[in-house]
Amino acid sequence: MRDHFELRDGDAAGRIGELSVPRAGVTVETPALMAVVNPNIRTISPARLESDFGAEILITNSYIIHKNEDLHETALDVGLHELLGFDGAIVTDSGSFQLAEYGDIEVTTREILEFQREIGSDIGTPVDIPTPPDVSREQAERELRLTEEALADAEGVDTGEMLVNAPVQGSTYPDLREEAGRHAYATDLDVFPVGAVVPLMNNYRYADMIDAVAAAKRGLGRDAPVHLFGAGHPMMFALAVAAGCDLFDSAAYAIYARDDRYLTVRGTEQLDDLEYFPCSCAVCSAHDPDELRAYGDEERERLLAEHNLHVSFSEIRRVKQAIRSGNLLELVESRARGHPAMLDGYRALLDHAEQLEREDPISKGSFFYLSAESARRPEVRRHHERIGRLDAGETVLLTQGGKPSGDTYDAAWRVVPPFGPFPRALSETYPFTAEVPERTDRSAYEAAAEGVSRLVAANPETTFVLAHDDWPASALARVPEGVELESLTGESRAEN
Numbered sequence: 055m056r057d058h059f060e061l062r063d064g065d066a067a068g069r070i071g072e073l074s075v076p077r078a079g080v081t082v083e084t085p086a087l088m089a090v091v092n093p094n095i096r097t098i099s100p101a102r103l104e105s106d107f108g109a110e111i112l113i114t115n116s117y118i119i120h121k122n123e124d125l126h127e128t129a130l131d132v133g134l135h136e137l138l139g140f141d142g143a144i145v146t147d148s149g150s151f152q153l154a155e156y157g158d159i160e161v162t163t164r165e166i167l168e169f170q171r172e173i174g175s176d177i178g179t180p181v182d183i184p185t186p187p188d189v190s191r192e193q194a195e196r197e198l199r200l201t202e203e204a205l206a207d208a209e210g211v212d213t214g215e216m217l218v219n220a221p222v223q224g225s226t227y228p229d230l231r232e233e234a235g236r237h238a239y240a241t242d243l244d245v246f247p248v249g250a251v252v253p254l255m256n257n258y259r260y261a262d263m264i265d266a267v268a269a270a271k272r273g274l275g276r277d278a279p280v281h282l283f284g285a286g287h288p289m290m291f292a293l294a295v296a297a298g299c300d301l302f303d304s305a306a307y308a309i310y311a312r313d314d315r316y317l318t319v320r321g322t323e324q325l326d327d328l329e330y331f332p333c334s335c336a337v338c339s340a341h342d343p344d345e346l347r348a349y350g351d352e353e354r355e356r357l358l359a360e361h362n363l364h365v366s367f368s369e370i371r372r373v374k375q376a377i378r379s380g381n382l383l384e385l386v387e388s389r390a391r392g393h394p395a396m397l398d399g400y401r402a403l404l405d406h407a408e409q410l411e412r413e414d415p416i417s418k419g420s421f422f423y424l425s426a427e428s429a430r431r432p433e434v435r436r437h438h439e440r441i442g443r444l445d446a447g448e449t450v451l452l453t454q455g456g457k458p459s460g461d462t463y464d465a466a467w468r469v470v471p472p473f474g475p476f477p478r479a480l481s482e483t484y485p486f487t488a489e490v491p492e493r494t495d496r497s498a499y500e501a502a503a504e505g506v507s508r509l510v511a512a513n514p515e516t517t518f519v520l521a522h523d524d525w526p527a528s529a530l531a532r533v534p535e536g537v538e539l540e541s542l543t544g545e546s547r548a549e550n
């Protein structure tokens with residue numbers, strides 16, 4: 055049990071949590087976005103991150119500070135909080151990125167963790183090995199051993215009140231990610247970054263990213279705070295939160311601004327291509343794209359970075375509200391429509407519906423059926439599991455419509471796509487209060503037929519009649535033989 059992280063609310067595998075950071079004396083509400091602050095380049099000052107953007111936590115690189123003589127001395131002298139001018143929680147990275155980039159760094163896990171503690175970091179990081187995607191299995195395994203050694207070294211360092219990251223590696227091998235998660239969770243370390251996913255995100259491989267996160271989560275306990283390391287694009291926050299990520303870090307806000315790139319929740323735009331700003335932040339309200347283009351490089355970069363931060367922080371707030379309202383998957387679904395690669399990510403998430411279902415709350419606000427993907431949501435899966443345990447009686451009418459007059463059935467159950475049949479008494483309970491479009495797609499009917507099939511399998515002695523609202527042939531084909539069919543519309547529709 056990790057007592058520094060408490061879960062307050064949840065939706066799918068997403069959650070609102072409270073991360074206590076004892077050294078900083080603050081509690082950070084998650085999901086949280088940590089702006090990456092380069093100690094050498096302050097595009098936006100940490101004090102402004104706090105005052106103008108409400109940042110409770112940020113991340114900087116202790117290795118850069120360690121290597122730079124002036125920063126090194128100042129940090130030891132006045133402390134990291136004073137150096138950066140920030141009162142909230144400060145996370146420090148270790149130089150693992152530089153190790154991956156340049157093949158060698160000049161510090162060990164023990165040295166860099168002791169340095170992080172000495173300069174006043176609130177959450178430190180050992181020197182793990184960020185194994186990129188698609189390497190040989192042998193390399194992934196070898197490097198995972200080194201990361202596990204780094205975690206063991208970290209456990210042996212006296213870090214005082216500083217929390218310590220336990221990165222989860224394993225490249226694109228789900229079983230290694232899961233093993234890495236299990237190993238990291240068994241240490242006495244505190245926060246769990248899923249590492250080396252940046253190349254996946256840079257190449258829009260959101261499905262692979264979700265598979266990596268889902269695998270890591272299978273190894274980690276539910277009370278483990280999870281940081282998706284290097285993830286800073288607002289378009290994927292909802293998806294990653296729904297998969298169970300709690301912390302994000304954005305270097306993107308500054309790096310993209312330097313290249314005149316404008317972040318939105320639907321993707322990235324080039325400032326040069328914009329005639330209008332689809333945003334109402336302070337920057338976009340006060341300027342149009344022409345005005346922004348007319349600024350000098352430095353001012354334009356700062357303003358773009360501010361917009362990029364605004365859109366990122368506001369998406370985090372939207373995600374949190376969606377968790378509170380119980381419609382996070384509806385938000386993921388709408389984000390998935392912004393880019394085909396996001397749709398792949400959402401579909402990959404639904405491949406893990408069984409895993410999501412274990413954490414998804416029993417009751418939420420309302421279920422909106424918005425696309426064929428909705429038929430694969432954890433709520434549908436849960437009902438199908440449950441329906442296989444229901445006792446139906448001798449003769450049961452399953453109907454999408456009302457109860458026919460003069461019927462002789464023992465019971466008339468309602469049928470709602472994509473769930474299928476359920477006892478009428480449950481009509482007003484979640485998720486059967488679902489809003490489903492009148493022009494429902496085939497997937498919803500097919501999922502409903504799957505529900506019928508589960509019920510029939512559990513009640514082989516029962517006589518069932520299914521009164522349906524003109525289901526497509528592909529759905530009727532899934533209804534077991536022996537179930538009498540009755541069309542409520544009196545016509546049959548051709549399969550389309």
Ligand SMILES: [Zn+2]
Nearest residue numbers: 333335338361
């Ligand atoms: Zn804006």
